[in-house]
Amino acid sequence: MPRSSSPILKVQFLLDGKITYINTAAAKYLQGSIETFIGKNIYTLLTPKELIDFEIQISRLNLNRPLWLTQLASSLTEKAERIKWSLHLISSLDDNVVEIQAVGRNITAWAQVSENLDLAMKIIENSVDGILVMDQQGFILMVNHAFTLMTGFGNEDLVGKPISILENNQHSAEFYGAIRKTLFEQGAWQGEIWQKRKNNETFPAWISISALSSTEQPSTHFALYLRDISTIKSMEENLSFIAFHDPLTGLPNRALFQNRLTHAIELARRNQKMVTILFLDLDMFKTVNDTFGHDKGDLLLQEIAYRLGTIIRQSDTVARMGGDEFTLLLEDGNQGSIVGAYTVAKKILQVVSWPFTIDRREIVITPSIGISIFPTDGDDVTTLLKNADLAMYRAKEMGKNNFQFFSPELNVKVHKRLDMENHLRRAQECGELSLYYQPIVNAKTQKVTAIEALLRWENPELGKVYPDEFIPIAESSGLILPMGEWVLENACIKGRALHDQGFLVKLSINLSGRQLESENFVQTIESALEVSGFNPEFLSLEITESLLMGNLEKIRKALIYLRSLGIGVSIDDFGTGYSSLNSLVVLPIDTLKIDKSFISDIANNPHNLSLVQGIISIGHNLELMVVGEGVETKEQAGLLTANACDGLQGYLFSYPLSDTAITDYLSEHF
């Protein structure tokens, strides 16, 4: 505080105001010379109001001797500065006041500083924001009351400690580093952070840090303002939750669904994906409400919301549009979306129609579902929702409790498939499955060495369905597992019967990837062998390369075990799909079957011929037997044989033959 720099001012005057003495500083201060003031009346320098104040002060001085310190009116200066005057009474010997001495000092600077300091401290202490002051090195100098209230840290915990004591592991070291960098470069930083309390809890806080600088000195300190925004945040969250969710079920509401759908469409457009919307309306929900009351109806809606939640992926959305209408949004769909939509729709039909118990009565409620797909059924939210809704009405018209796609072609396709699946589900128990057997011959001797079991399905309604059509459905529905067991067992029984008749042929059985991956795969094969008494040395399993994409290591172990029983393993359809030579080396394989698509034009296409030659030589290098399948002409058979192919299979030798026909065939050809 540069107190010494302000000079002492001195004026002496008589009771009537006449100036008797003035020093240089005072004269200068009053903007005149000593001479001009001597003999002048000091009262003329005051405004009338100040004069009154002055007189009051003088009379008080008379009463309260010996001294009265007061401040002489500011107009004495006519400047912005303020002078603190002390008035001294100069008394006569009989104690009568004869003269007054005014001693003044310019107090502008320090009065302001001290006043400001008081004020500043009051502001700081009363601030609802937490305030922390630190020096340039980041050592804490003080915190205010609010800071302590918010964080639990008081001055005793913090003063003298580095600011890093308040950091916590909700943020990375880089995060705090970046704040420091901004502070030093720009003198300020603000943002939302997680702040820790003394008890190590954290809370969301808004922090603003700024450098404190004066005109004389650049930033020497930093002030940190801290505001606890957890209530604001939770209010915000609450508000947005209320705005975007259905209060009854807690599901996203129409607004949020539309937001998500808009977003999903944008994303799908960019990534050329599909988005599926399912629009669900409960059948006869009004009856439930009317019969049991709205409270029970509400409970039922909540239960349905819960059930719907259990069948979707995390990335999908279930929303309640109002009333008994729900929508589902399936995102990130690729070409399999139709299957996805169909699977989800089927699951909805299933879970919604589980019985509910209301008032100890079981009731079953069913849904009608409409499905629309971006981009085929619409390009924007409104159209897609409208079309899903339309499709839903069609589902109602079709007798409720079903689903309909908006697109007629899809509808036909999907429902045909669904129909087929329903029939397939009963095919096994209804005895609609049978096995055909196609011979495989030795290329050189043309003698039958093996037969391959091929599944056939004949349904009274659908007629003959070929495996290329029904195997994928069996796979996606999981039916392939019981069907595969059936094939294994029955083929082995047939194999055993043929062996008993003296036809010692090998037996090839096709396996699906789902079978290979299933838990009891090995067990299934062992049990088929046991039931039939078929010699494992004669069994060969055909697997396709694309199946080998899954859990290779587990499959490898299982196959090695089966090989140890004497069972053979063939790679089927070799050359199609993801040809991975690696799997040929890693897996315990003994036969390679060249896909029929290569064979069909080896006679005309030199390119294909050289491919086939390549496959044969790779096979032989790995000590595998090579079989060409789909051999239809003598020419093809000749080329394959000339190129050292070991086995041949195809219509040239025989079509797949029924159970009785294969026995006859072997009687003739074995």
Ligand code: C2E
């Ligand atoms: P795959 O294993 O490649 O079976 C050979 C398919 O080619 C059979 O069709 C057979 O009828 C046909 N084929 C045989 N010779 C010729 C020929 O000279 N020319 C032509 N163009 N085709 C010929 P299929 O019986 O319709 O079977 C189709 C596929 O279904 C099979 O292909 C196999 O992958 C699968 N499959 C058949 N039965 C089963 C089974 O029991 N289990 C599993 N998982 N899949 C099976």
Ligand code: CA
């Ligand atoms: Ca096969």
Ligand code: CA
């Ligand atoms: Ca094949």
